[in-house]
Amino acid sequence: MLDTKYNHLEVEKGKYEDWKEKGYFESGDLSKKPYCIVIPPPNVTGKLHLGHAWDTTLQDILIRYKRMDGYDALWVPGMDHAAIATEAKVVQKLRQNGVDKYELGRDGFLDACWDWTHEYAKNIREQWAKLGLSLDYRKEAFTLDENLTRAVKKVFVDLYNEGLIYRGERIINWDPVAKTALSNEEVIYKDDEGAFYHLKYFIEGTDEYLDVATTRPETLFGDTAVAVNPDDERYKHLIGKKAILPVVNKAIPIVGDEHADPTFGTGVVKITPAHDPNDFEVGNRHNLERIVVMNEDATMNANALKYEGMTREECREALLKDLEEAGLLISVEKMVHSVGHSERTDAVVEPYLSKQWFVKMRPLADRVLENQKNKKTKVNFVPPHYEKTMNHWMEITYDWCISRQLWWGHRIPAWYKGDEVYVGVDAPSGDGWVQDNDVLDTWFSSALWPFATLGWPNETDDYKRYYPNSVLVTGYDIIPFWVNRMTFQGLKFTDSRPFKDCLIHGLIRDKEGRKMSKSLGNGVDPMDVIDEYGCDALRFFLTTNSAPGADLRYDEEKVKSSWNFLNKLWNASRFVLMNLEDFKEEDYTLDNLSLADKWILNRLNNVIKEVRKNMDTYDFHNVGNTLYAFIWNDFCDWYIELSKSDMSKTNKSVLLLVLTDIMKMLHPFTPYITEEIYQMLPIKEQPSIMISSYPSIRDFDYQKEEDKLNKILEDIIAIRNLKATNNITKQAKVKYVTDASIENIYRSQLKIKDENILTDSGDNYLTSNYKSKNIDITYYYEGTKEDDSKKDDEIKKLEESIARREKLLSNENYVSKAPAQIVDADRKKLAEEKERLALLKG
RNA sequence: GGGCGAUUAGCUCAGUUGGUUAGAGCAUUUGCCUUACAAGCAAAGGGUCAUAGGUUCGAGUCCUAUAUCGCCCACCA
Secondary structure, eight states: OOSSSHHHHHHSSSHHHHHHTTTTTOOTTSSSEEEEOOOOOOOOOOOOOOOHHHHHHHHHHHHHHHHTTTTEEEEEOEEBHHHHHHEEEEEEEHHTTTOOOHHHHHHHHHHHHHHHHHHHHHHHHHHHTTTTTTOOOGGGTTTTSHHHHHHHHHHHHHHTTTEEEEEEEEEEEETTTTEEEEOOGGEEEEEEEEEEEEEEEEEETSOOEEEEEOOOOGGGGGOOOOOOTOOOOGGGGGSSEEEEEETTTTTEEEEEEEOOOSSSSSSSEEEETTSSSHHHHHHHHTOOOOOOOOOOBBBBBBBGGGGOOOOOHHHHHHHHHHHHHOOOOEEEEEEEEEEETTTOOOOBBBEEEEEEEEEEEHHHHHHHHTTTTTTTTEEESSSTTHHHHHHHHHHHOOOEEOSSSSSSSBBBOEEETTTEEEEESOOOSSSSSSOOOOOOOOHHHTTTHHHHHHTTTTTOHHHHHHHHEEEEEGGGGGIIIIHHHHHHHHHHHSSSSSSEEEEEEEOOOOOTTTOOTTTTTOOEEEOOOHHHHHHHHHHHHHHHHOOOTTOOEEHHHHHHHHHHHHHHHHHHHHHHHHHTTOOOGGOOOOSSSOOOHHHHHHHHHHHHHHHHHHHHHTOOHHHHHHHHHHHIIIIIIIIIITTTOOHHHHHHHHHHHHHHHHHHHHHHTTHHHHHHHHHHSHHHOOSSSGGGGOOOSSSSOOOHHHHHHHHHHHHHHHHHHHHHHHOTTTEEEEEEEOOOHHHHHHHHHHHHHGGBBBOOOOOOOOEEEEESSEEEEEEEESSOOOOOOHHHHHHHHHHHHHHHHHHHHHHHHHHHHHHHHHHHHHHHHHHHHHHHHHHOOO
């Protein structure tokens, strides 16, 4: 017998291991239609957070649903090596042990990274298990696997051969802590306190000077020009002359360039082509020299003269002091401006001139834009407006810097010998070739994830069968990093969208709506939630409390509320199982269904229809609400209550049938409790609910019976209301007239016992009456006069409603233009209202 | 500056191609230990759907403008 309270710890114990052992997570039944999802690979850098729990639960819901519904459902697990993120963590860990990355050397460092990876991969697998995810572990992939590596090399080489990958000297975002280039997506802009420093740049041969404002005085050693707008009346006469660079005392040209905005600052801008992307462009236009003034760790180099060796910050301070003493500092204007920080190390990013590898984006992006116009081959975003996020990125995209000065990752398949460059899958033959030291951006490999995990570039069975993937599930914050890149690489290399649908969810926020972050300390560990409320409660909360694509606030009260719902389900099951203790297979019958049986069966049919529809459109919150309402309101509040005075074999059979379908429909959301209860059912089709069949609607129509009982239930609610508002106690006497076939429903639900039936004339009582088509009932209780206020209220409301409806129906435009069924429904309703009014008045 | 959203009950949110008198959970009020569940049961109150126009027989839903808030991208010498 079940405990009176749902104990999630007991319920969830051991089931995952059991499912896994029995092979229920495994795909490969070729007789079924394939359905495939690849997991967004978590980084091997830490613990899964609530966002992962949400993301993966959505996928597990889909996989479990499709598996039950007769598909060969494959869910590919995997993880991402996360180049810079992992490298930063391993470097930090080594440093704590007094070990330096460079002393350790490349091979030793990679060994340390692999050790780290194995440790964290194990943790992640344990967390997947705690979340109940039905992943096919035989297919698990890692972005540095042999096959992924082969795919990465092929893609690099092919793009290079087509001229879509090139190496060039550009201004890139440099992370001076990790000492690597970053893509624009890896730079986080934050508002920092800074200042506008106004410096004197004397005009050569005069004692006039230009007021040049800069936020970065320390870069002046790299200045190779001063620019003014060619239309700026204040300065245009100076174009062609020279300015004297302060401290350095070098003459640099004054150039006219559109980049100088006459309305911004003083309208004069110093040009540092090696340390600013805009200045780099200006430098190209005017053929200016590029002078790099910093080392890789952002300390000043020899070009910074006596400041060599100082950090950027030290140099700025010392330089400003010297400028001030020399009378070259005009003023300091405090300001807040946004400064780029490295996503992984938080270091202030230095725009830095260096030689890097780039992907030429324009042709690849254009192909995506073209493909999205084709309804049959495009990626279908859910909700659809997220397509705009991708398309906009494709429209404004710039070349992607893919080389990283790291060791942990896919080493760039390029070799150099003198001025010669060789790019190929394998090392070139011959002596003297040296491979590029750099690795690729981690997103370069994850962009291939949907097909490379299935064996591509080989035409494997899995690739042929499961590609393109059925759906990809991820958060909207990952669209620019990942979804976009998978889409253009998929089109480029497989001539296909990587997935048919792309289900986008939002971010998890805290109760106040703030992003969860380490610095705020408002993060919640999903494993703690699971310990306290259970995996099922967490999953149900995560997936049924927000509309698709919207953010979700984590609110412990709502997790509790989910737990309460599961407790309700537990107790309803307990009731059914108690009453079906000796129920045998041969007792099962659906003959002689009662009105209530037909009512719940008809409701169930509608629920199955509704749930299937919403499962297919990813509207899980609707599924949740539908099931919640059906289970709590229809099944528990009415059908179980009505069953208490029935308990025929038919009634028990229907209880079993409905409970079974409830468990099945809920199973993708709450796998554990549904399995637990399924195991206790007296009749079940499969040894596990995981492999049972998803409910389909049955071939009957009890709509009339449903409508009939609904009317009776409305009566019961109205009569209970009458009793409550008039303080009619259970001792009150009652007299009623109703049909014998439905009498028991009223008696049981209104708790009318024989001793309540009025036997005398009733003259000495206060009375309250309720009358409908089905029942005329009067309560007699202490007092002296009839209370009519309820009835009067209803009459007044009815009259208003009738008047409104008559007016509507007399409107020619409405009757002629509105759909017939809408008008008919109004007519029917009007007739009913009139009938009810007549009954109340008569 | 470019793009994308949001604004509905005290709170958190639904509201599917326009179609009765806008829903749920939590919270609130009242009454109940009724033999599955008091983490429960029964009943109830609570919203001029941000604002102003427009289209329509009919607008929370479509269009235009405004306000407020949020996110992404770019720029910030």
